Amino acid sequence: MTAPAHAFDYIVIGAGSAGCVMANRLSADPAARVLLLEAGGPDKSPFIHMPAGINRVKDNPRTDWIHQTTPQDGLADRVIPIPRGKGLGGSSNINAMVYIRGQRQDYDDWAAEGCDGWGYDDVLPYFIRSEDNRCAQKDAGFHGTDGPLTVSDRPYTHPLSDIFVEAAVEAGLPYNADFNGHHQEGAGRYAVTQRDARRCSAAVAYLRPVMGRGNLTVETGAHITALEMQGDRVTGVTYRQNGRMITASAAGEVILAAGAISSPHILMLSGIGPADDLHTMGIRVHHDLPGVGQNLQDHLNLSLLHRTKDPVTLAGIGKGAKAIGALAQYLWNRTGPGTTNGAESGAFWASPASNGRPDIQMHFIPMMLGENMQDVGIHGITIHACNLRPADRGTLTLQSADPFAAPLIDNRFLHSDRDMEKMRHGLDCAREIAATGPLARILSDEFAPGADARGAAELDAFIRRTAETEYHPSGTCKMGVDDMAVVGPDLKVRGMANLRVADASVMPSLVSGNTNAPCIMIGEKAADLILGAA
Template structure:
């Protein structure tokens, strides 16, 4: 039986950061267990390859959520990365931190050291911002991950931005800077036409170190406990029929499996709500009611319009035009193969009386079959999605059985709370106004979905039921909170409550949803956690103006 100082479960965004930081001084031995393969697949590294990795079982867990009222009884895909880099190897490449009030809200809930001034230095530490001008109050310049601006320009994107500005939504050159509000091209973790996943930025450089061991095809099946102390991890090598292996952790076991896999592994190990564990025949080692609860996700319906007088991505994705795009990418690393699924962001308010911005909208000059981003449609189109930044509806992740190879039950309860539906309606109406703006009128042929017949609030909510889908932002299932909170799973040092030697470091610890995509925040969490685990003082809080 092998022993290491640290055993990390999951080589995704958080696991890659931790593997690098915990091994960098050469003093501690680190073992990383990843259920998937190495990140060799070419579609991981080509930005447009997300269309394939979203549905590829070789690098994706291919989870689905449970049916619910506001999905019209549909199961919604819940892709999660299953390879080195985790979801940073299959996601939409976006770098989006969120708003200052998101993290100040975490601190106000009793999580010491997690306010915006506290976490901003860790955001800066992750990134190497590549831009003409950099405000070093907010942006970093020497981190592991290059953050670049989208350099694609076409008439549809330019007209969309011009239309937003005419409607009173200002251009914002840096939505990760002083403020988020406005319209802009996206920032992304792509350099020279290639995805830079957390594995490429953090893990691969560290794998040259003799004190770091990375094991792929290692499916964790249980945390090894001695009383109330975590001392190791059991896994199967190579899948369900592979041999059982156990590795020991002299200092800590760290779960970085994400908002689905981390709570499931805890539950399989007997840590979680006692009634659930007992119903599955799993011996209760530690009754912790919040494990798997507090799940949140962004839910987005998409408006689709047919395009005229311009060429959308759809036409460039077939026949000779696609062949030219492939050649262009091979020679210059540019063209549609270098694009991510979202090209433009809008951050705005559902109600002008609000003090904060609670809507996020995305635009791309392409249309997709039934709104699913892995299948381009047959007609030239453009798509705009909208969602509530901080949803109130919560759900759960629960083991389905004691078999670690069974997919868990994932129930986000999309739009279950009335406030979510109210804000979503405002977002859908804004999306429609943006598509109908004067600058876009030259290119706007007609609305394909939901169609001009959908006018009432009931019609729009019916459309949301019919085609709304995830934006892939599952979080919150191992919530960080004070001990007085009955849903608390980890404390503000990310230590599991009631179990020694066990931490959780991933999106599952988020107390509330950031007004953003999650990858940037997960990288920040892991950088901050690495200092906690090593016993280092936290970086000095940023000095910010009120």
Template sequence: MKRLEGDFDYIVVGAGTAGCIVANRLSANSANRVLILEAGGNDNWIWFHIPVGYLFAIGNPRSDWMFKTEPEAGLNGRSLAYPRGKVIGGSSAINAMISMRGQAADYDHWRQLGLTGWGWNDVLPAFRRLEDHFLGDSEYHGTGGGWRIEAPRLSWAVLDAVGEAAEEMGIRKIPDFNTGDNEGVGYFHVNQKRGRRWSSARGFLKPVLNRPNLRLEKDVLVDRLIVENGRAVGVRFMQGGEMVEARAKGEVILCAGAIGSIQVLHRSGIGPADWLAPLGIETVLDRQGVGRNLQDHLQQRAIYKVEGIRTLNETYYSLVRRGLMGLDYAFRRRGPLTMAPSQLGIFTRSDPHRERANIQFHVQPLSLDKFGDPLHRFPAITVSACNLQPTSRGTVRVRSAQADQAPSIAPNYLSTVEDRQVAADAIRTTRRLMQQPALAPYHPSEFLPGPSVGDDDASLAKAAGDIGTTIFHPVGTAKMGKTSDPTAVVDERLRFLGLAGLRVIDASVMPTITSGNTNTPTAMIADKGAAMILEDAR
């Protein structure tokens, strides 16, 4: 066993959204020696930086772990691709770039679960501290942080028309989704800087790699934790074909995400003993919650053909227009190459009895069968509605003790009566939106799920299973909770329950999913978690 040279206080596993921030914060004190380990490589590929590059990065083994879900009963037996970033910056290097905190009620609910310090008023300072926001310093936003947030650098008449249709339905126009109540319609703010993607690596890791007390090791696959006398004291990882060991005097911090952190824990013998024993993995700590409570946002991807208004579909197939797009980006850093996967957002209620917005629309001026496929050859838009507060719960678990084997991911979509009802109501809401007067001049016609699908609950729930797909927001698999909760994995200070010297700081610790895109909440968790480590060390 080779020993990695160096004396480390902290080992951070994963240089993704959370890990880059944690390493930045911990190494700001020159007395802390920090090692950060990343399975991927450098973000030195052009498509990590041109925003529309997600089309090429998702589904590419250079940048994506290429996971797939188990066949899902709620999706009528379909299995979905489950992208996760495999590069410094993690999923923030390939994601939608949408800056979205969720709702104040999400975090107040965490506080009501007994998680002190996680209410909206507690997390708002961390959100502000992270930001360098184009709106400037205010009650809700900050400037000077590493997380650059800007307005989108293009607009589409067809999206403006959808926004007008939403207003005709009684949904208010909103200039900023991130003040605690995101109910409304507007354009998403994005993690970009002057038309280039702004990942966690660009904002928090690369600017501080010159610190002598911070060491980044890339292309390493963490196999397991080293546990001695009830304490995590280091990690073992594969690098260059050999097993290497690194040890930490202070803490080991798992930041590998809702999938990756669970894989490391399970291979270390930490998790449900009845899952691990059949795989020949000796149980170090029987913690039933490790790998349970998986939550994700499932969207119903409705597609509507339109007439008499431009979409990206026909632009894509025109050599002249594609050339102009390239020139616009090269000289002005504007135009379709700066597009996030979704530009217009609508947050509303699937039925009037809901206390708060529970569905989110991602509206795109394009259509395709799935990511990685070519755009359709007819003008069309995609109007995807997702359930923000799903009640279905799934699992993540390793298939073997081998570090290079993909895990079993079973989100268990649409497994509850409530989720199937929300999915049906979301498709109804989509149809109502597309029938508003503002869109009448463009003659929208339903391509998916299709006019043959009836309006009854059973037909719509089945259609949701046919067209439903993930928006890549897995959370909750190592949830925060009280020590009295047998399914809790970490406490409110993100310390692992039953094992000293170990914290989990990533999306896996969310007890319930936030009401919107999950990358920004993960960054907030990282900022707060690092502050807790430094406080506890004092």
């Protein structure tokens, strides 16, 4: 049974980092009727809002879509988890809250590839507009203080996280108090998207303050089945909610903001994508757009694990008496390990082949994390090292024409020798810091890959056996002007009217760092493009 159509000026699909921004900005005009559709539920879980609750919401089917790759032949045929946030706030509900924008050259490269208006000087004002930056140290001219998204220092940092920074500086990196300012290279504490010791998700920042607007309709549990079209014009969307099929029409525009996994998925289910692939699935081709689902990128990450000489880490903090104590302290005065984001400090390091431009990012965690970021339960530390600019490109394709069947995600990790070389260098950098002064005095033996693992073949095997992603999928509806571009610099889907994409999928190339802040920037700029203000 199909419910009657409802008319809106704008329909935003996906209430993640970019979608919440656009719902806020587009509904600021009381005459504009805005519909925000989210396939997940409300952001009610208390573990979403407690920073250290991340492992209670990641891998939880209520708050995570729990996507995974196809078996990766470059990673010993393993299936790699790809967590994606489910519910109002999207992946900003389940990420590690690290606020990183990327490098100036990332955006200048976008502009050089034909994405006019997306150079660093073009996008910096949107980063600034989004920010309510409360950090004690920040570079002047790069930050805002009146925006919706709170960026702050944590009320608690484990002593080992600062010792990591000291060791990295002693190993030769400059100290950097602001990775989002004049330059990114160096070591320091990460700024986080927290407000008063609570997660400041995109929903908390942008959506909750405007939920009372009479012209904004927010629907959860709304699973998109297809875009509605008349010729080359998108006229609305059909979705299933509570067992009913509902069609909503758009007098203005439909904006896909469902993320790098779901946005191309919805396009292909609607007949917009590579014609041969759609024919294979029995889907009628509305528009042959070969770039949909191509150009998939993510940051591949390895973990150096070290035991500590003494029981001074957060090992076991998520279980038993330690968990109860941390929760009690958090509820009592919003301090202690309940406020940690895990990856409390980090570093950006330039490998020899990068001409001084950082291409390795490290996240330091004051506990040992094994497969799928799970606590090993042994006192120790983790240094993540990831390749910021991978050469590998993957694909996202349909598993079937069923809109409720997950797509097939094939990242094609470590198909290039260059990417494997970068991973090896990341491990070398992490080992060098671990062996340096302040940190070396605290650590005992190398737990993984192990001190005896030194040869290239042995290290390559370790990387293929253990590497996972930093959960930064992007690029699957890339912006550009070439034949494989899905959207132009105005974010309009090529060859279609009334349809844009605005999320991580439009990134032509992956930014050098975490992706939440760039997605919020994309939402801000998209709103201006739609309103004619950009």
